[in-house]
Amino acid sequence: MRHVSYLMMMVATLAVAIGCNNPQPQEAAAEGDSDVCQLRKSKEGIVGLETPQGIKLLVGIRDKDQFMSAELFEGYDDTVIAEYMPDGKAEAGINVYALFGKGMKVLFDCGVGEGNGGQLMSKLVDMGLSGDSITDICFTHLHFDHIGGLFTAQGKAAFPKATLHIPHEELDAWVSGPLKEQNEQVKRMLELYDGRIELFNAGDSLLGCIRTFPAPGHTPGHTVYAVKNYWVLGDLVHVEDMQVAHPEMCARYDFENEKAVESRCKLLEKMKAENACFYFMHASSPTARILKP
Ligand SMILES: [Zn+2]
Ligand SMILES: [Zn+2]
Numbered sequence: 001m002r003h004v005s006y007l008m009m010m011v012a013t014l015a016v017a018i019g020c021n022n023p024q025p026q027e028a029a030a031e032g033d034s035d036v037c038q039l040r041k042s043k044e045g046i047v048g049l050e051t052p053q054g055i056k057l058l059v060g061i062r063d064k065d066q067f068m069s070a071e072l073f074e075g076y077d078d079t080v081i082a083e084y085m086p087d088g089k090a091e092a093g094i095n096v097y098a099l100f101g102k103g104m105k106v107l108f109d110c111g112v113g114e115g116n117g118g119q120l121m122s123k124l125v126d127m128g129l130s131g132d133s134i135t136d137i138c139f140t141h142l143h144f145d146h147i148g149g150l151f152t153a154q155g156k157a158a159f160p161k162a163t164l165h166i167p168h169e170e171l172d173a174w175v176s177g178p179l180k181e182q183n184e185q186v187k188r189m190l191e192l193y194d195g196r197i198e199l200f201n202a203g204d205s206l207l208g209c210i211r212t213f214p215a216p217g218h219t220p221g222h223t224v225y226a227v228k229n230y231w232v233l234g235d236l237v238h239v240e241d242m243q244v245a246h247p248e249m250c251a252r253y254d255f256e257n258e259k260a261v262e263s264r265c266k267l268l269e270k271m272k273a274e275n276a277c278f279y280f281m282h283a284s285s286p287t288a289r290i291l292k293p
Contacts, residue, residue: 045287120149
């Protein structure tokens with residue numbers, strides 16, 4: 001019954017949520033001085049999108065609270081860092097985004113894992129779902145805080161029926177490329193999910209309604225996703241307000257700074273031009289944002 005009431009609540013939310021598809025620039029600008037403005041204030045945002053396969057709900061789920069330390073940006077202008085991270089840190093989190101609809105329960109990344117304090121699975125259960133009910137997981141990249149949720153605390157497959165969609169170039173980097181020295185978790189993923197992995201090339205469309213775009217730099221095959229005008233940007237930025245205003249700044253987590261800057265500039269410009277709503281995996285809240293026009 002809990003499941004039914006959750007779905008009813010989601011449908012009721014749709015009437016309000018669909019208005020978010022065409023955000024008004026004035027509304028965004030009225031939110032404050034920051035270049036990044038939250039569209040929705042709820043902690044775990046939810047929007048409804050009309051896709052070729054019917055209405056889907058795009059849901060932001062907080063996996064874990066965290067913060068980003070100013071030390072990640074050592075070497076950049078201290079006054080800029082102090083402006084955005086006055087206490088030497090910025091509020092952040094580990095977020096997962098999900099696309100729910102008839103016959104389709106898709107996650108974008110899956111957090112750090114319950115063995116590391118990740119709450120994704122318990123939140124899915126609260127929504128009346130289970131690990132078995134997830135049909136697909138689309139990965140932006142294969143860092144531990146994005147694939148850790150694939151494993152239960154006992155080391156079993158948390159999503160045994162899911163197909164894992166992984167950018168070809170990203171898997172290559174971890175299996176035989178520059179990240180192969182640190183690939184223990186990737187190897188476990190390949191063993192546990194053998195036969196359930198589908199590789200794609202950034203630029204391909206997935207599942208009929210998900211577009212993919214290359215965004216290399218943070219990792220060699222880092223890839224971002226768009227469902228209609230809503231973008232899931234992975235680790236394109238780590239401290240959103242600061243790096244949107246200063247896209248030339250790279251957190252120490254970026255693998256190749258020059259490419260990361262190029263991807264960040266290019267995609268942020270695209271977001272702005274298209275008045276797109278977007279999400280970051282380490283945003284301070286898992287809600288949709290929009291850039292000032
Ligand atoms: Zn990452
Ligand atoms: Zn990350």
